Amino acid sequence: MPMENKHLDMSPKVDPRRIARKGILELGAYVPGKATEEVKEAYGLEEVVKLASNECPLPLPDGLREVIEAEFVNLARYPDGHCRKLRRRVAAYLGVQEECLLFGNGAEECIRLIGQAFLNPSDAGLIPSPIFDAYETAIRMPGAKVVKVPIKDYQIDLEAMLSAVDRSTKIVWLCSPANPTGKIISRDAFEGFLSLLPENILVVLDEAYREFVADKRAAHAQDYIERDARVIGLRTFSKAFGLAGLRVGYLVAHPSVIEIVSMVKLPFNVNRLAQAAALSMLEEEDFVQNHVEMIQSEREHLRRELEERGAFVVPSEANFLLVKLPLDGDELFKRLLPLGFIIRPGSLWGLNQYIRLTVGTPEQNRRFLSHVDTLLAGSNK
DSSP states (O other): OOOOOOOOOOOOSSOHHHHSOTTGGGOOOOOOOOOHHHHHHHHTOSOOEEOSSOOOOSOOOHHHHHHHHHHGGGTTSOOOTTOHHHHHHHHHHHTOOGGGEEEESSHHHHHHHHHHHHOOTTOEEEEEESOOTHHHHHHHTTTOEEEEEEOBTTBOOHHHHHHHOOTTEEEEEEESSOTTTOOOOBHHHHHHHHHHSOTTOEEEEEOTTGGGOOOTTBOOGGGTTTTOTTEEEEEESSSTTOOTTTOOEEEEEOHHHHHHHHTTSOTTOSOHHHHHHHHHHHTOHHHHHHHHHHHHHHHHHHHHHHHHTTOEEOOOSSSEEEEEOSSOHHHHHHHHGGGTEEOEEGGGGTOTTEEEEEOOOHHHHHHHHHHHHHHHHHHTO
């Protein structure tokens, strides 16, 4: 017999907000890009193009399906908590020691692990602003203080970051290419920054978009980890390798750092399917190369086309563009949804006149530009 549906008094006897840990109520919930399923249902669409979350726009290789199906028979067993096979393969891919790697449920878990491992309530973390909000969350969760340093000319201002350092500073968070601007930190600038930074402060260099970088001047964390334990690199399989739905990210750092972070890591944080898929995608060199080359080519094509339409486009080394159009970003976002296109409005970072646009396939980009032409023509009437 089904239970009778009664209207229960759901008012709590104790307000959980009064007993929540200090700093938790200051956290802002992450605002994900709209899901394609949500937009399809809302507007009765059969196809939706998502150019909001910097995901891979290509269908993944058929070999990946076979790998995932083969792993099905093992799903009743816990995964390898140390990701041994994947760690061995990634170490060879990067040219680092296996002891320099630690894997997580996406790079975002790795970001939180760093905060949990190193930050005390008396500490402070420096972050550029605007930037990916996961860094602020990682600082606030252990009760540490967030110090925001404005970017300058769309670039992380390393000089201003140094000026903001004080006795409470424990971690400086950097991102190259930066999200949402797409700008890199050069090797020369990074080395100059390190030379002036106190020796007891960690530097996290998030390189989630590294594979798309064409600029040879870019700094890379793995070049520093053996001689400077302060530098912690972040990488992911979500972008160039197309595994955003399976969540595999990793730290690249000195073994002494990896040892400390591993103490707060959950035992089985990367599931079997994710590990198998990441291993498989490392062998799909042609797919990854074709994906990266397409993004680099279309990134430049989109930039030119948008500038011809009167837009300002920040030069980017990532798989997205920060764009200022004659239309308000939120308004453009709303008007594109019924047309089957999802973009990221810049208001999320306080950039109301901007959008962040993921680079799609040539066909997706052509259709997007066509819709922009129609909307721009309508706004000029």
